[in-house]
Amino acid sequence: MSNPTYKRIVLASRPEAAVTPDNFRLEEVPVPDLADGQVLVRNHFLSLDPYMRGRMGEGKSYANPQPLNEVMIGGTVGEVIASKNPKWNVGDKVVGMFGWQEMGVTDGGGMQKVDTTHIPLSAYLGSVGMPGVTAWYGLNKIIAPKAGETVVVSAASGAVGSVVGQLAKLAGCRVVGVAGGKDKCDYVVKELGFDACVDYKAAKDSKELYAMVKEVTPDGIDGYFENVGGDILDVVLARLNAFGRIAMCGLIAGYDGQDMPLKNPRAILVSRAKIEGFIVSEHMEVWPQALRELGGYVAQGKIKFRESIADGLASAPEAFMGLLKGKNFGKQLVKLI
Numbered sequence: 312m313s314n315p316t317y318k319r320i321v322l323a324s325r326p327e328a329a330v331t332p333d334n335f336r337l338e339e340v341p342v343p344d345l346a347d348g349q350v351l352v353r354n355h356f357l358s359l360d361p362y363m364r365g366r367m368g369e370g371k372s373y374a375n376p377q378p379l380n381e382v383m384i385g386g387t388v389g390e391v392i393a394s395k396n397p398k399w400n401v402g403d404k405v406v407g408m409f410g411w412q413e414m415g416v417t418d419g420g421g422m423q424k425v426d427t428t429h430i431p432l433s434a435y436l437g438s439v440g441m442p443g444v445t446a447w448y449g450l451n452k453i454i455a456p457k458a459g460e461t462v463v464v465s466a467a468s469g470a471v472g473s474v475v476g477q478l479a480k481l482a483g484c485r486v487v488g489v490a491g492g493k494d495k496c497d498y499v500v501k502e503l504g505f506d507a508c509v510d511y512k513a514a515k516d517s518k519e520l521y522a523m524v525k526e527v528t529p530d531g532i533d534g535y536f537e538n539v540g541g542d543i544l545d546v547v548l549a550r551l552n553a554f555g556r557i558a559m560c561g562l563i564a565g566y567d568g569q570d571m572p573l574k575n576p577r578a579i580l581v582s583r584a585k586i587e588g589f590i591v592s593e594h595m596e597v598w599p600q601a602l603r604e605l606g607g608y609v610a611q612g613k614i615k616f617r618e619s620i621a622d623g624l625a626s627a628p629e630a631f632m633g634l635l636k637g638k639n640f641g642k643q644l645v646k647l648i
């Protein structure tokens with residue numbers, strides 16, 4: 312009898328500008344027989360993240376490109392369903408990097424066991440996973456806010472931004488989000504407890520955007536967590552207090568190759584700003600502490616989160632293209648089973 316099969320998605324071609332469906336190919340392959348020491352994992356959720364756009368191209372980056380015709384890179388959470396490795400038991404819940412596929416085989420490495428007693432499995436791809444640690448690192452290690460300071464974060468309702476704002480509130484800061492649309496802004500203020508949120512889509516030009524940001528940052532801005540780039544960065548720089556800190560986390564507005572000229576670099580000098588870029592995977596030393604703190608906050612309901620969940624692996628390309636256009640509302644996941 313032939314083996315059962317599972318689905319996977321490989322990178323079929325590299326995007327010229329915006330990602331298109333034909334950059335991906337859905338394949339069906341047999342579930343392999345396990346060798347001694349190997350473990351078979353059924354992935355329940357796949358994480359879709361903006362960094363995947365960078366890996367699809369061949370431009371200069373901090374990481375190597377995703378090879379063509381190989382399974383798309385991606386974080387997953389799932390469950391061990393067969394094991395020939397004494398360290399892993401059937402039923403273990405795990406977080407790993409099995410990519411855009413329904414199953415994964417490992418020699419037992421490349422995954423961690425997670426406890427789902429107080430934290431839902433999917434949260435290990437969001438607030439208690441890579442995006443959460445990203446927020447934790449940029450806020451605590453770069454912005455290092457003091458109580459009473461004003462912290463602004465862009466893409467405020469998203470996986471990273473929502474955690475940045477809630478951590479900054481817990482640190483006693485005034486927190487202002489920037490997000491696209493009334494629903495996202497209402498959510499970060501009413502549900503997540505931010506002090507204010509600027510709907511950048513409601514501004515007709517950068518002058519009006521400046522006026523909107525000024526109104527909700529009466530004492531200026533001490534820390535800015537940048538996820539987007541473009542006009543908002545210039546506006547924030549113009550409001551930055553002396554010795555303000557900017558954590559340069561992401562520039563999603565330019566991931567399809569758009570230009571993002573900085574119009575007012577003088578503001579960096581005038582405010583004696585510190586601007587620091589970072590890649591969370593290069594700071595593995597903070598992950599245990601960050602995950603412990605984030606897990607505690609999520610379990611206690613002090614950090615809330617929201618998810619956009621696409622149904623089935625075949626929906627991943629469209630959900631990913633949506634993420635790059637801001638269609639997601641909260642952490643973008645794909646439910647695989």
Ligand SMILES: NC(=O)c1ccc[n+]([C@@H]2O[C@H](COP(=O)([O-])OP(=O)(O)OC[C@H]3O[C@@H](n4cnc5c(N)ncnc54)[C@H](OP(=O)(O)O)[C@@H]3O)[C@@H](O)[C@H]2O)c1
Binds near residue numbers: 471495590636637641
């Ligand atoms: N440095 C690192 O190690 C690291 C690690 C993880 C993530 N990141 C970065 O962190 C940022 C947030 O990631 P995330 O996973 O939390 O994603 P996300 O915020 O959940 O989703 C992306 C959001 O970006 C916003 N956005 C603003 N301008 C946009 C534009 N022109 N085009 C498309 N979207 C736009 C959209 O929200 P609105 O509708 O509110 O505009 C969209 O929902 C990204 O820039 C990502 O690359 C960096």
